Amino acid sequence: MFNFSDKISALKPSAIREIFKSLTDPEIIAFAAGNPASESFPIEELSALSRELFESQAVKALQYGMTEGYTPLREAISERLYKKFGIGRDFDRTLIVTGGQQGIELSCKIFCNEGDVVLCENPSFIGALNAFRSLGAKPVGVPLEQDGMNLDALTDILDKTENVKMIYMIPTFHNPMGITTSFEKRKAIYQIARERNIVIFEDNPYGELRFEGKDILTIKSIDDAGIVIYCSSFSKILSAGMRVGYVNAHEEIIQKMTVAKQVEDVHTNLFFQMLCYKFMTECDFDGQIAKIRALYLRKCRLMLDTLDKVMPPEIHFTRPQGGLFVWCTLPPAIDLSTFVAEALKRKVAVVPGGTFNCDTDQPSSAFRLNFSNPSDEQIVRGVEILGELVREYLEK
Amino acid sequence: MFNFSDKISALKPSAIREIFKSLTDPEIIAFAAGNPASESFPIEELSALSRELFESQAVKALQYGMTEGYTPLREAISERLYKKFGIGRDFDRTLIVTGGQQGIELSCKIFCNEGDVVLCENPSFIGALNAFRSLGAKPVGVPLEQDGMNLDALTDILDKTENVKMIYMIPTFHNPMGITTSFEKRKAIYQIARERNIVIFEDNPYGELRFEGKDILTIKSIDDAGIVIYCSSFSKILSAGMRVGYVNAHEEIIQKMTVAKQVEDVHTNLFFQMLCYKFMTECDFDGQIAKIRALYLRKCRLMLDTLDKVMPPEIHFTRPQGGLFVWCTLPPAIDLSTFVAEALKRKVAVVPGGTFNCDTDQPSSAFRLNFSNPSDEQIVRGVEILGELVREYLEK
Numbered sequence: 164m165f166n167f168s169d170k171i172s173a174l175k176p177s178a179i180r181e182i183f184k185s186l187t188d189p190e191i192i193a194f195a196a197g198n199p200a201s202e203s204f205p206i207e208e209l210s211a212l213s214r215e216l217f218e219s220q221a222v223k224a225l226q227y228g229m230t231e232g233y234t235p236l237r238e239a240i241s242e243r244l245y246k247k248f249g250i251g252r253d254f255d256r257t258l259i260v261t262g263g264q265q266g267i268e269l270s271c272k273i274f275c276n277e278g279d280v281v282l283c284e285n286p287s288f289i290g291a292l293n294a295f296r297s298l299g300a301k302p303v304g305v306p307l308e309q310d311g312m313n314l315d316a317l318t319d320i321l322d323k324t325e326n327v328k329m330i331y332m333i334p335t336f337h338n339p340m341g342i343t344t345s346f347e348k349r350k351a352i353y354q355i356a357r358e359r360n361i362v363i364f365e366d367n368p369y370g371e372l373r374f375e376g377k378d379i380l381t382i383k384s385i386d387d388a389g390i391v392i393y394c395s396s397f398s399k400i401l402s403a404g405m406r407v408g409y410v411n412a413h414e415e416i417i418q419k420m421t422v423a424k425q426v427e428d429v430h431t432n433l434f435f436q437m438l439c440y441k442f443m444t445e446c447d448f449d450g451q452i453a454k455i456r457a458l459y460l461r462k463c464r465l466m467l468d469t470l471d472k473v474m475p476p477e478i479h480f481t482r483p484q485g486g487l488f489v490w491c492t493l494p495p496a497i498d499l500s501t502f503v504a505e506a507l508k509r510k511v512a513v514v515p516g517g518t519f520n521c522d523t524d525q526p527s528s529a530f531r532l533n534f535s536n537p538s539d540e541q542i543v544r545g546v547e548i549l550g551e552l553v554r555e556y557l558e559k
Numbered sequence: 560m561f562n563f564s565d566k567i568s569a570l571k572p573s574a575i576r577e578i579f580k581s582l583t584d585p586e587i588i589a590f591a592a593g594n595p596a597s598e599s600f601p602i603e604e605l606s607a608l609s610r611e612l613f614e615s616q617a618v619k620a621l622q623y624g625m626t627e628g629y630t631p632l633r634e635a636i637s638e639r640l641y642k643k644f645g646i647g648r649d650f651d652r653t654l655i656v657t658g659g660q661q662g663i664e665l666s667c668k669i670f671c672n673e674g675d676v677v678l679c680e681n682p683s684f685i686g687a688l689n690a691f692r693s694l695g696a697k698p699v700g701v702p703l704e705q706d707g708m709n710l711d712a713l714t715d716i717l718d719k720t721e722n723v724k725m726i727y728m729i730p731t732f733h734n735p736m737g738i739t740t741s742f743e744k745r746k747a748i749y750q751i752a753r754e755r756n757i758v759i760f761e762d763n764p765y766g767e768l769r770f771e772g773k774d775i776l777t778i779k780s781i782d783d784a785g786i787v788i789y790c791s792s793f794s795k796i797l798s799a800g801m802r803v804g805y806v807n808a809h810e811e812i813i814q815k816m817t818v819a820k821q822v823e824d825v826h827t828n829l830f831f832q833m834l835c836y837k838f839m840t841e842c843d844f845d846g847q848i849a850k851i852r853a854l855y856l857r858k859c860r861l862m863l864d865t866l867d868k869v870m871p872p873e874i875h876f877t878r879p880q881g882g883l884f885v886w887c888t889l890p891p892a893i894d895l896s897t898f899v900a901e902a903l904k905r906k907v908a909v910v911p912g913g914t915f916n917c918d919t920d921q922p923s924s925a926f927r928l929n930f931s932n933p934s935d936e937q938i939v940r941g942v943e944i945l946g947e948l949v950r951e952y953l954e955k
Contacts (some may be wrong), residue, residue: 164785164809164811165670165758165809165811165812165815166670166724166756167669167670167815168668168669168670168671168672168675169672170668170672171668171669171815171818171819174818174819174822175818196623197623198622198623199622201618201622204617204618204621204622206613206617206618206621209613209617209621210610210613210614210617213609213610213613214606214609214610217602217605217606217609218606221600221602221605221606222597222600222602224800225600225602225605225797225798225799225800225801226594226595226597226600226798226799226800227592227594227799227800228800261657261802261823261824261828262824262825264822264823264824264825265823265824268822268823272564272566272567272693273563273564273567274561274562274563274564275564276564276565276566276673277672277673277695279564290821290822290825293818293821293822294822294823296822297668297818297819297822299673328562362561389560398623401621402621402622402830403621403622403623404619404620404621404622404623404624404826404828404829404830405621405828405829405830406657406824406825406826406827406828406829413560413561415560415561416561419561419563419567422567422570422571422689422693423567423570423693425686425689426570426660426664426686426689426690426693427657427660427661427664427690427823427824428657428658428660428661428802428823428824429658429660429686429802430800430802431802432657432800432801432802432828432831433800433801433802434798434800434801434831435828435830
């Protein structure tokens, strides 16, 4: 009945969000979502801080604020980024966004005309791919290996592709694959981008959630040229539902993103910005993160141990050192779409890998498993069901 | 240093937001902002409801939610829209957005390709004009009269303009002019849009804030064809800083807006969505609105009475029956830009009318005054200063 814009007509609702909607069935074991563990929210602290806010700063928290965000929060974030991640040259600024998702979308909006290209790791975060598509930009995939993008493929695609405006990466605890880009590859990709004058978007929502191994420097920390947009959020640390994230980038970029944000939502919910600030400065922020790391270490190990136990050797899966996801690859003999459908019939929801491909017609033989949200019992039971199903398929 | 997208390169920061930033000087009388009165926020109730939420539904409120919004809130809004405004056919649905601003931006995104046209009342809300520009769409102005758009101009522009995809209107207590479109004109504009298969965006953030005269039916209430997108918010009723608004439109439109919203911010702050729901169903929502109406009636009258007293007859101003703004027109002899600059020197901030023009090069001899946010003393003193200044200019 309506004539929608070209860019939106082509856009499909995210498969994950649609699966998420079907997850209202409490019997379903939800390996499909990307929700943080409900027990990770610091409810007592947030509740107490909220009472204080209503008592002492209610009018300020309920009135319009500045598009850039609540100044004390921006300063606290800048300080933490510098101390923890070596991020922040003289020319860098911090902008508060309505979840990391908005940071991704705004970056594409300020750099891409319709038809322009964003290079992405393939597979990549579906929310980013769809954000690019919703603006008429085209995500083009670079094959992802265990230590990051294939560099030959990256330069090859760059040589052959016109109007590449941005490289979108999740170098640390990748979504969906759970892998981490090595420092060597980070440096190499940065050099390539710098030589070709292309902006890198470093999406780092899980960066604080390393539960094994040693930290690797962020790409932004080596960004002398100011071409890296760094994005993260409080979604996996304090609360996903409050929608508070942040971007750190060159002031010229932040200025344009601010103008673009202004016309999207004026500013991010101010009350929760102030709550985040209070949590960062009045509570044990590092302790909160340590708690989540310990929780996810246990959950991830439980999932990997169960996979080790129930999966035949033909099945490969990643062994993440942080983040929320395990990526499980089936042998080509197994048809992924019937496998995923059959798993859902047996009350286990996983996301089929093709969902995360830049080219949605490209087939996949992998699926994503989330270990942060399901209970321990669900992790064991769900992986056992998947193991049974795999064996049935292989015996066919 | 950077190559920004065409649509964003052209976009200037909103003059109002920039003025708003300079308003940190407490000596300045801020007629320039559009902030609701700070004393209008129901702090006690929100504080109590917030405590209850943390006690009984904290995990739900802090976890990811659905892009469409919190279902009980959507239902409560739909019910109120139906009862109060006659809005809601079988095909209509409600979507929660991050303030009305997001509703405006999403509508343009789903209907407009780059280069497409949105017809707007001229002058119009700067946030809407810039949202259209940020997507590469072009706002084209239709002259606004005391009872709404000039209909001859509207049909004339429609005849001469290609790719008009939407008509953006604030028919009730217009921002910046404070006028209200008559029911006759609402019907006529609806018929014109319907015949030409163009969508109408009915922006109604101030609809509940009538303090004089009789309600006029919304355009959405006569929308048998499903071509009207109705948008409003809680910003002027409960809190502007929380960023909770809503859109009611045909389900096909809502579906596309949901997909577009998903990639902008996943969903609106869930805690405050639940807070709005609790306020609507557990507190005296109509009483809260009645309180604000009484407050703004008093403030508006004070401003109009003072204008009557101090302004020479050459100065014209609108007499709004609701909303937040008075529009004041100077005789052509007075140069607006030096007038506004001189007023700011005397510590009175107003927004020059040209800011609100679709064509920013088009001159204006008017300025906007806000009466909701300044104190009574500021209203009297500020208008007196403007009156003095006008007389000085006329005596030159």
